Amino acid sequence: MGSTTGRKFSDIQSDVYDVVIVGGGVSGLTLAAALKASPYTSALKVALIEGMSLAPATKWDPSPDQLSNRVSSITPASQAFLQKIGVWDYVYPERVRQYDDMRVWDGVSGARIQFDSFQLDAAGAPMAYMTENLNLQQALLESLAEAPGDNQVKIFDSTKVEQITNSTDQLDDVDLSSWPAVKLSNGSTLRARLLIGADGVNSPVRSYAGIESRGWDYGQHGLVATLTMEWDDRQDIAWQRFLPTGPIALLPMPGGKASLVWSTTPKLAAHLKSLDPKAFCTLVNAAFRLELADLNYLYTRSDPEEIEAEFEWRDGMLPMEDEGAKFPVRVVEVQENTRASFPLRMRHCDSYVAPRVALVGDAAHTTHPLAGQGLNLGQGDVASLMSVIERAVVRGADIGDEVVLQEYWAERYPANHVMLGVVDKLQKLYCTDSKPVVALRSAGLEVVASMDWIKKLIMKQATGI
Template identity: 45%
Template sequence: MRPISRAVLRPYVCPTCRHGIGAGQRRFASKSDPLDIYDVVCVGGGPAGLGLLAALRSSPITSKLKVALIESQDLNKAKAWNLEPTQFSNRVSSLTPSTVSFLREIGAYDHLDTSRVQDYQDMQVWDGQTGSRITFDWSMETSPFENPRTVATMTENANLVRALLRRIADSGDENLSLFSNSTVASIENGSDLAPQGPNLSAWPILTVKPTTPTETTAAPKRIAARLLVGADGINSPVRSFADIPTQGWDYGRHGIVATLALAEPASPPFPATKRTAYQRFLPALGGPIALLPLPNNHATLVWSTTPENAAYLKSLPTPAFLAMVNAAFRLDMTDLSYMLGLPSSSDSTSTSPSHQDELAWRAQHTSIPPQIPPPATAVQTGTVASFPLRFRHAAQYVSPRIALVGDAAHVIHPLAGQGLNLGLADVASLSKTIQYAVSHGMDVGDLLTLERYSCERYLPNAKIGGACDLLHKMYNVPGEGPITWARSLGLGVVDSLPFVKGFLMKNAEGY
């Protein structure tokens, strides 16, 4: 973490609006324009930004603060999000028990549609090359017959965002401004503002523009923030304004996501309510494949692989795509590499056997362990998509009157399903920091106030992001060799040492 400097704020100008506001920027700093003043302005209405707003509104100490949130997407659409009970969004996250308890604490969990949420109690993780395996079975922690403990809770991001918006709406309109369909056109510090009123010389001044201007909303608004929070994702404008650099790299991998229907397991797991998440590392293919449970025998797929494999998999017709997913949990690396070279079966001139035939034939000659997911039988239309995977870590989370949370501060490999959990842990910490400041008469934007948040979150985020990065690198070494040996030893040893495993289980729970 680099030392925190006090004079780092630089004007931010949105690259896409540059032409529209160039000259106007000076005008925004003129003495005659009205300027709305807020205690906290949050840029970004994803899970982190909405989580912060819901947390501030739910605490009696901070509920009267004047707060604003700026989001370029349509928040009304997000609030009205609705899908058939048999359909699931492809953007799904696993929430750790500590995230769930934070959501309960701020009153947001009650607004989740829990019929669309799935707990799981067992996690099977294994190395597709060496076969070494680790089993995290929380159901044995208490009794195998009742109240199995939850490893994590799967929820669609859209369900979570809608719940947070409903929680915020419940808190009333007083002192709250939601700038939906609006973007931050520029951020400047208030150095050349009029001297009357409070001294805003060191406050960030934002110019907010509607993304689709209408006659009534076309005029940009200027707002001043005692504390400006960047919850604005990987390309954070707030981070640019604060001139906070990030370290990191692109993994050269894509995460393929899809919503799948699974066959009923031949014999239901015991106890019948127990659900399992599966992850198999595929060193020869560029990353792990994971299948995480959703209600009604559905599952969400996250398959990290090379961009070439991702493009190939996305180009396959549904039966071939399903065969590849099922093969990835069953066949060995050589068979999988071969199947990834088969022509797409949409090619009518091809005489090669289909992916389904190859899987059926090769599975007969493979020793398949029993702890694998039931076969995927269908893909929900329109849910196969992919995202580039990246690692980023901001050099610092705070500077005078600025705090970064969520993906604006850190982006990590999704193999442990921790990104959103870390973001909500940031939010829990920052909201407590703000509460502390308010109850002790401190300035919420002062660096001394904000350092409490930074100290609490920087190292835990670095630790988890670094561990995911290390796992990604270790499991990308195919073939025989010391790393492969260490890998198999690693999982094998961890699995046989209850105390070490217990420690890992606690970390996965987010405690």
């Protein structure tokens, strides 16, 4: 008996947790909230570590006319899960916009497909909820704060993970060797029965567990921005046009705003970020409305007045009846400091689990944003892992046991792999303007667009219900 490190028993005990979650993003916080919401797991001792300060989320005081550029599309399945664990009630509803119609088209051939919830036999049911990640984070933190005092999740924010090693401690009659020991920048070391990696693409937890992550970079950057539309289009439509340089998507946000996700070449992304704000808006409009030849020409211009004049001329030639049906309302303003870009990549881990370790969200997989699935795959992971932990607790099994965790991996890996694969193939299929490929993909799209049962099937997969 006794500690091999020579420290006192009580020191160690206070730093021993059932679950240590590394990462205070949406996935990590959702798992924490879910653990506290379930009657089976609410008694578990849970810690959450986040390198950045969580104050911006806890003290979030949003102004109605400002929107963060970090926005996510939440599928009905994810929303239902957040509802189930009691988090959705804390989300500011006035900062959520749902859409029930999605219009996607080929920028080269113009072939189109429209999804609307009428085809799901659920008129008016949302296809997704758009909201700022901060709105979700504050709701998750709020719900965590509601738990009874002695049972709260211990949150270490502004605290970095310095090192993860295998513990060599012995606690009472529990053998802590093989438990991960997480050394924090505040000096303490947490021992975890189950260590969760919700720490993003370059996950330190994954490195500790020695899990290989595979994939490739798309050679594209995702440019995001918060935009103001000419007027608030009461139709709740998500728009996406596939350009050969990458898809551009406009997602409706509350109050006549919209969130832009423009996947494009790194060079163009840099150009678009540095462009005069007015000219940037014009280029967004051009990217949805004009011919590729016009768009490619406008990319080479930087005089705002010239861009404006060229756009007005070409836009004026579009048929009136396409307005509001084939492309979105015009963008008139980009909110200051919301233009940002990040490299797009595909990554998938060989495994999500190791002894006493499980990975969720971006730590396990990263995908192209074209299907709006990034956050939702993470939510799916959390829901699956939760039910595995619940079952283990009910059966009295060790929640850190790899055999227990394998069940989570077995359930999520194939589902995620299919989604990553489909998104990856779509990306590759649409990032070309080769004539035969365009002809084939357009014919294919038109077949799909004319067959409601296929559309229903796709919608089912994409919404998760």
